Amino acid sequence: MKKLLSYTAALLVFMFFTSPVPIFAQEEEDVVTMEETVVTAGRVKEKKKEITTNATIIDEEEIKNSSATDLGDLLAEKGIGHIHKYPGISTSVGIRGFRTDATGVDLAGKVLILLNGRRAGTGNAAKIMTKNVERVEIIRGPASVQYGSAAMGGVVNVITKQGKKEPTAFVEGLLGSYGYKEGSAGVSGKYKALDFSGSFTRDSRDDYDTANGVRYYNTGYNYKENGSLNLGYEFLPGNHIGVIYTYFNVDHVGNPEYLRQNDLDDYSDLGNKSVDFIYDGKTANELFSWKLRYFDGKDESEWFWPVASNPGWASDDGISKKLTVDNKGTQAQVSYNREYLLVTAGFDWVNYETKDSKYDPKNTEYDNPAGFLLAKARFFDQRLIITGGARYDEYEVDMKDDGGKESDNHTSPQVGVAYLLTDWLKLRANYGEAFRMPTAQQLAGDLNMWSVHYVGNPDLKPEKSETCEGGLDFSYASFNAGLTYFHTDFKDKIEEYTKPNNDTSYKNLGKAEIEGFEGNISYDIGSLFSWDYQIKPYVSFTCLTKYKDKEANEDLKYTSDLHISYGIRISDLDGFYANLNLAYTGKQNITDYEGGTYATITKDSFTVANLTVSKKILDAEKYGSVTLKGEVQNLFDRDYEYAQGYPMPGRMFFLGLRYDF
Numbered sequence: 001m002k003k004l005l006s007y008t009a010a011l012l013v014f015m016f017f018t019s020p021v022p023i024f025a026q027e028e029e030d031v032v033t034m035e036e037t038v039v040t041a042g043r044v045k046e047k048k049k050e051i052t053t054n055a056t057i058i059d060e061e062e063i064k065n066s067s068a069t070d071l072g073d074l075l076a077e078k079g080i081g082h083i084h085k086y087p088g089i090s091t092s093v094g095i096r097g098f099r100t101d102a103t104g105v106d107l108a109g110k111v112l113i114l115l116n117g118r119r120a121g122t123g124n125a126a127k128i129m130t131k132n133v134e135r136v137e138i139i140r141g142p143a144s145v146q147y148g149s150a151a152m153g154g155v156v157n158v159i160t161k162q163g164k165k166e167p168t169a170f171v172e173g174l175l176g177s178y179g180y181k182e183g184s185a186g187v188s189g190k191y192k193a194l195d196f197s198g199s200f201t202r203d204s205r206d207d208y209d210t211a212n213g214v215r216y217y218n219t220g221y222n223y224k225e226n227g228s229l230n231l232g233y234e235f236l237p238g239n240h241i242g243v244i245y246t247y248f249n250v251d252h253v254g255n256p257e258y259l260r261q262n263d264l265d266d267y268s269d270l271g272n273k274s275v276d277f278i279y280d281g282k283t284a285n286e287l288f289s290w291k292l293r294y295f296d297g298k299d300e301s302e303w304f305w306p307v308a309s310n311p312g313w314a315s316d317d318g319i320s321k322k323l324t325v326d327n328k329g330t331q332a333q334v335s336y337n338r339e340y341l342l343v344t345a346g347f348d349w350v351n352y353e354t355k356d357s358k359y360d361p362k363n364t365e366y367d368n369p370a371g372f373l374l375a376k377a378r379f380f381d382q383r384l385i386i387t388g389g390a391r392y393d394e395y396e397v398d399m400k401d402d403g404g405k406e407s408d409n410h411t412s413p414q415v416g417v418a419y420l421l422t423d424w425l426k427l428r429a430n431y432g433e434a435f436r437m438p439t440a441q442q443l444a445g446d447l448n449m450w451s452v453h454y455v456g457n458p459d460l461k462p463e464k465s466e467t468c469e470g471g472l473d474f475s476y477a478s479f480n481a482g483l484t485y486f487h488t489d490f491k492d493k494i495e496e497y498t499k500p501n502n503d504t505s506y507k508n509l510g511k512a513e514i515e516g517f518e519g520n521i522s523y524d525i526g527s528l529f530s531w532d533y534q535i536k537p538y539v540s541f542t543c544l545t546k547y548k549d550k551e552a553n554e555d556l557k558y559t560s561d562l563h564i565s566y567g568i569r570i571s572d573l574d575g576f577y578a579n580l581n582l583a584y585t586g587k588q589n590i591t592d593y594e595g596g597t598y599a600t601i602t603k604d605s606f607t608v609a610n611l612t613v614s615k616k617i618l619d620a621e622k623y624g625s626v627t628l629k630g631e632v633q634n635l636f637d638r639d640y641e642y643a644q645g646y647p648m649p650g651r652m653f654f655l656g657l658r659y660d661f
Helices: 002-018 020-024 060-064 071-078 440-444
Strands: 054-058 083-086 090-095 112-115 133-140 154-160 168-176 180-191 194-205 221-236 239-254 267-282 288-304 319-338 341-356 363-379 384-398 405-422 425-436 446-449 452-455 463-476 479-498 504-523 533-549 562-572 576-585 588-591 600-603 606-620 624-633 652-660
Touching: 054 071, 054 479, 060 133, 071 083, 071 090, 071 133, 071 154, 071 576, 090 154, 180 652, 363 440, 384 440, 405 440
Parallel strands: 112 154, 452 504
Antiparallel strands: 054 133, 083 090, 133 154, 168 180, 168 652, 180 194, 194 221, 221 239, 239 267, 267 288, 288 319, 319 341, 341 363, 363 384, 384 405, 405 425, 425 463, 446 452, 463 479, 479 504, 504 533, 533 562, 562 576, 576 606, 588 600, 606 624, 624 652
């Protein structure tokens, strides 16, 4: 609580000394209101000023000038919540005390990752690249009304670029520490009714050293490839068909185990790919609009445990395990939009088929149709916004070879209100419920694993959360700020228990309570003095004042009380850009797996600083431009780890060139 009071006081002092005189002294035409468009919160385009929840937007410029190359690293820089990152390609992300599943299983998490508005098919944020991304929208808090199971802590929607202007292209190369090599190329643009955008990147890296100067072997990878292609055609005004293809593949990425018992030969091959077919349309008077989508994806993970380091574990060919998750689905929705009313009704369907080459359960299927209704009413000259919605989900699981079939359903409600006191100050409040469906094994399993007989419980209820929140958003000229308070009750957590006959099954046993504050401030000092360059300090934070496991009467594990992202951006009109970003992660209680005690211990806090600098060194209108870019990651050479026993790299340097034409 003392930390919260200190940071809140600093926030108020900063606002007092920077905003009242300088900001309001600017000319009225310089006012920037909350007109930015958001698509995630209501599944349709709407202005940020009408959103009743806490929404964070990471725009294209921030993504382009960040040192992050994947979604996990980008969210770590932004300090949105818990990051659980291992060497190689494995990052789970958290919001408000909930997170994606550490193994990357989409259905098992409590934070949902979206790709262009539909489930990404993975909870591993390291598999989502940022090269051809236009923006990332983060809706904090429950979003089951819009997107169904797993959206408890929030949703992260990665939106790829769509060509909008005259055609452009780029090629880029980057070299860095520990043999890092990266090459990229891409195009984007629009020609008559055809729009296109795409990129391809390939990189590789050797094993790295920790900040203590110790070589951490088996942490590199042979190569990593990722690509994105977005094609569209407007065949009638307001009617657009499109195809989006995404691709990710990493070859021979090391699985090094704890540094103190460094495994030198275990490795993985990982992949994720998907294709979307989309039709967006609207009537000439824009009274009705609609969207139809079909998507098909595959997430693959193959682990190799050679006999040399794992005698008795691996098969004759050294392939220990291959897990494939095929996911497909449809989305259909129609919206009715009048000046004072917006109603969206729709249908979602997703299907997951999981195949495991080695361990039980070997084959499972998950089927989930759902219907939803979202509404927004605007009153008092559109200053009072009231939103509401409900969603009904049915789901069926099939264990195929290791159990049976079971089905269930769930209904989720949500209601919110926002009031614009002025064009630049909004008050908001929201109540929402969210859920996570039981897994196939938890509902319908009947299998033996590691000499234990697991049986499902068909009477299991979904894990559920209820969240109340309130806050304000302030946007005037070059000053932006927000503050949110939230309180979440989590119940019906699914946990294992031993039955009288020694079978292992599942019950709804756990409860938790989470509350805290989220805030952000940014201000362009350059605009205050009418400079022709930007100097923009910023800070955002999440402070949990309570994160209690009510059954065990102790703080939740792997949950920090404080996350802060702060820094400064500097840019001018001549192609110079610099960003110093620092991300602080507070202490957290964890289980001591590395030490073998399995006791609860406290993992220390840490701060990671990254610096990026770029300068356009050649600008010829006819022949294009050349930009020189430099990066320093872990600027202060801090020894830190997101997961116990798996330290991250020490200070790393990168230098690259980009040619745009």
